[in-house]
Amino acid sequence: LLLMEVIICIAMTMVRSIIFPRAKDCATEYDFHEKRLEEQIRQLITDKLEQQDLNHLYGPPDQWQAAADHCRRLLAKDRVCQDAALRFNLLLKLARFYEQNGDPQHSIQYLTEALSIQPRHFIANFRLAMNYEWISAPDDALRHYRQALQDPGGISRAMAKLVAAQIDRLQNNRQESAHPS
Numbered sequence: 001l002l003l004m005e006v007i008i009c010i011a012m013t014m015v016r017s018i019i020f021p022r023a024k025d026c027a028t029e030y031d032f033h034e035k036r037l038e039e040q041i042r043q044l045i046t047d048k049l050e051q052q053d054l055n056h057l058y059g060p061p062d063q064w065q066a067a068a069d070h071c072r073r074l075l076a077k078d079r080v081c082q083d084a085a086l087r088f089n090l091l092l093k094l095a096r097f098y099e100q101n102g103d104p105q106h107s108i109q110y111l112t113e114a115l116s117i118q119p120r121h122f123i124a125n126f127r128l129a130m131n132y133e134w135i136s137a138p139d140d141a142l143r144h145y146r147q148a149l150q151d152p153g154g155i156s157r158a159m160a161k162l163v164a165a166q167i168d169r170l171q172n173n174r175q176e177s178a179h180p181s
Contacts, residue, residue, distance in 0.1 A: 026162035030126075033159070037123050038096075041089045048086050049074070057093060068097040088117040092124060104131040115147075122151035122159065129166065138170050145170070 045054055056070040071094045074080050080087050091114035098106035111128040115121065125148035132141035145167050149160060 026158045026165070029156060029158045030162055033123060037092070041093055044086060044089050045093075048083065064097050064101055068094055071097070084117050088114050088121075091117075095127070099127065099131060104134040107131050108135070120147060120150045120152055122148045122153070122155055125151075126163070133170070138174060142167060142170050 042054075042058065045057060053070070053074060057067050059067055071090055075087065075090055075094070080090060091110045095107045095110035095114065098104070098110065108128060108131045111124055111131065114124050115128065118124065125144045129141040129144035129148065132138070132144065145163050148163050149155065155163075
């Protein structure tokens with residue numbers, strides 16, 4: 001009987017988190033997707049480029065500018081220009097370098113270029129929206145949050161809820177600034 005109660009509790013928790021995700025569940029799932037994407041990028045680079053390229057791109061964090069420069073050089077190579085998946089992933093990697101080092105303008109530039117390859121990619125649109133928020137461009141942020149909802153691979157309820165919360169927050173901020181108390 002006790003075992004049955006444990007199974008029911010676990011099942012109910014799983015059903016609740018799938019059907020009614022909480023904010024913490026949403027943030028945790030988003031982090032999971034970010035980490036999974038980073039691993040996919042790393043694997044693609046490992047499969048399609050040289051070991052030295054991997055070493056340059058995944059060197060010490062204080063060497064990020066050298067890694068970004070190397071990434072830009074890779075993006076200029078013919079074999080990268082002709083491989084849309086590799087180009088897309090390198091652009092995401094390059095955008096992340098700038099984002100993590102406080103330069104949203106350059107991050108926006110490379111995320112925009114990546115989205116010209118895969119316009120409805122969830123993470124790329126979500127990150128671009130966050131960068132637009134960072135530079136106080138809420139209309140652009142809203143546009144990309146909405147675009148994130150159209151990922152052709154589909155998104156979970158938690159990710160849809162996370163995006164909806166971001167959209168609601170921005171719209172509420174806009175209404176509050178339009179009608180100050």
